[in-house]
Amino acid sequence: MTAQPGSTRDLSPDAGPGPAPVHRIESSARSLLAVRQLRLTDFRNYRQLRLDCGLEPVVLVGGNGTGKTNLLEALSFLAPGRGLRRARLDDVGHRTRGEAPGAGTGSTSWAVAATLDTPDGRLTIGTGLESGRSEGNLPRRVVRIDGKAASSQTALGLHVAAVWLTPQLDRLFLDGTTERRRFLDRLVTALHPQHAGDVAAYEHALRQRARVLAEGGRDPHWFTALEDTMARHGVALAAARADTVHRLDAAARLGIGPFPRAALAMAGEVDDWLDTMPALDAEDRLRATLAANRSRDAEAGTTSCGPHRSDLAVRHLDLDLPAAEGSTGQQKAVLVSIALAHARLVAMSRGRPPLLLLDEIAAHLDAERRTALFDEVVALGAQSWMTGTDAELFAPLRGRAQILCVADGSIATV
Numbered sequence: 001m002t003a004q005p006g007s008t009r010d011l012s013p014d015a016g017p018g019p020a021p022v023h024r025i026e027s028s029a030r031s032l033l034a035v036r037q038l039r040l041t042d043f044r045n046y047r048q049l050r051l052d053c054g055l056e057p058v059v060l061v062g063g064n065g066t067g068k069t070n071l072l073e074a075l076s077f078l079a080p081g082r083g084l085r086r087a088r089l090d091d092v093g094h095r096t097r098g099e100a101p102g103a104g105t106g107s108t109s110w111a112v113a114a115t116l117d118t119p120d121g122r123l124t125i126g127t128g129l130e131s132g133r134s135e136g137n138l139p140r141r142v143v144r145i146d147g148k149a150a151s152s153q154t155a156l157g158l159h160v161a162a163v164w165l166t167p168q169l170d171r172l173f174l175d176g177t178t179e180r181r182r183f184l185d186r187l188v189t190a191l192h193p194q195h196a197g198d199v200a201a202y203e204h205a206l207r208q209r210a211r212v213l214a215e216g217g218r219d220p221h222w223f224t225a226l227e228d229t230m231a232r233h234g235v236a237l238a239a240a241r242a243d244t245v246h247r248l249d250a251a252a253r254l255g256i257g258p259f260p261r262a263a264l265a266m267a268g269e270v271d272d273w274l275d276t277m278p279a280l281d282a283e284d285r286l287r288a289t290l291a292a293n294r295s296r297d298a299e300a301g302t303t304s305c306g307p308h309r310s311d312l313a314v315r316h317l318d319l320d321l322p323a324a325e326g327s328t329g330q331q332k333a334v335l336v337s338i339a340l341a342h343a344r345l346v347a348m349s350r351g352r353p354p355l356l357l358l359d360e361i362a363a364h365l366d367a368e369r370r371t372a373l374f375d376e377v378v379a380l381g382a383q384s385w386m387t388g389t390d391a392e393l394f395a396p397l398r399g400r401a402q403i404l405c406v407a408d409g410s411i412a413t414v
């Protein structure tokens with residue numbers, strides 16, 4: 001069998017357990033996404049930072065509270081969404097020590113600017129919060145691509161996808177469905193850049209409908225318009241999830257070296273419809289169901305049907321158990337497996353891997369898995385950014401990565 005991660009044709013959908021083959025993407029020379037320069041202004045504990053980088057993976061080493069995760073968060077703003085911490089935009093600006101978030105005396109405006117190498121050539125992205133820019137009461141993030149203002153963040157997704165693994169995600173399989181959907185939606189956006197826009201439009205209409213219901217609104221035209229938006233964007237986003245999960249399932253079933261093989265599937269009502277009917281019929285069905293459920297949803301104070309209720313089901317194939325039933329380390333290994341399989345898939349199909357932001361990644365992995373992870377990120381051609389407090393854990397990467405030392409808002413080459 002010739003390995004073509006991302007191509008389902010070579011994969012048996014119900015392949016049984018067996019030794020995990022190691023496949024390498026040969027396209028790493030063609031697929032490229034690398035930050036060559038990063039400039040931060042008033043971003044959390046960085047007043048001013050300019051960092052020049054090569055194409056290789058980057059390792060950020062430093063003590064607790066020096067600014068490692070902040071730097072990954074800055075990079076996460078190069079992709080659509082609310083960034084790695086889902087922070088309020090006006091909490092991100094630099095504050096002086098002791099000042100509480102929202103106290104208003106610090107700098108609310110902040111900027112992240114990057115020059116990137118992409119398959120389309122060199123690209124500059126600037127994003128941040130300019131003082132005085134807001135939409136209603138909410139601050140609005142400004143995005144510039146090659147110096148031109150973009151109408152929305154979604155435009156970033158055409159150029160950059162970012163996927164992160166943070167210590168908070170160690171509980172991904174145990175916690176509620178919201179986190180899993182968010183994680184999944186980042187994976188989906190990397191393959192389908194318009195997905196972030198569909199999710200935003202769907203969630204906006206969902207919130208508006210819930211508010212009108214809570215206020216006792218009765219205008220049928222208003223409901224029909226909102227439910228139409230929900231049906232169109234909801235089915236589009238569910239279809240993009242289905243496509244991604246289908247392809248990712250095929251890739252993750254292969255396993256990567258010592259990382260476990262995993263199976264992924266969508267679980268949800270709208271997801272089931274899409275398995276059995278064309279998308280346009282699923283839209284009609286969602287529209288009709290929402291209309292029929294108005295009084296029930298008003299009473300329950302929740303929206304009972306729609307892709308905001310779907311879940312990502314993950315199975316650890318080597319243990320033949322749901323991922324949630326593995327040990328902490330085994331769950332982390334499944335998560336890394338999925339992220340690496342996804343990065344391969346995106347590199348193959350879009351010609352540009354996602355930026356992999358791996359916060360404290362070495363912590364739960366044993367030596368064999370750490371080495372395999374490092375080998376894989378080097379082979380991927382992805383510019384992964386990894387952090388840790390202990391430089392020794394990254395020793396196998398010496399000579400193959402840029403190892404940088406972070407010390408309270410500044411960065412030095414080791």
Ligand SMILES: Nc1ncnc2c1ncn2[C@@H]1O[C@H](COP(=O)(O)OP(=O)(O)OP(=O)(O)O)[C@@H](O)[C@H]1O
Binds near residue numbers: 043066091094
């Ligand atoms: N808006 C802000 N302005 C100034 N400093 C901030 C702001 N937000 C967070 N910080 C501070 O930035 C520092 C670095 O935080 P960060 O989370 O990046 O640390 P870290 O290097 O990842 O540490 P750890 O190893 O503990 O995870 C912390 O002291 C934090 O309190």
Ligand SMILES: [Mg+2]
Binds near residue numbers: 068069070359
């Ligand atoms: Mg940290």
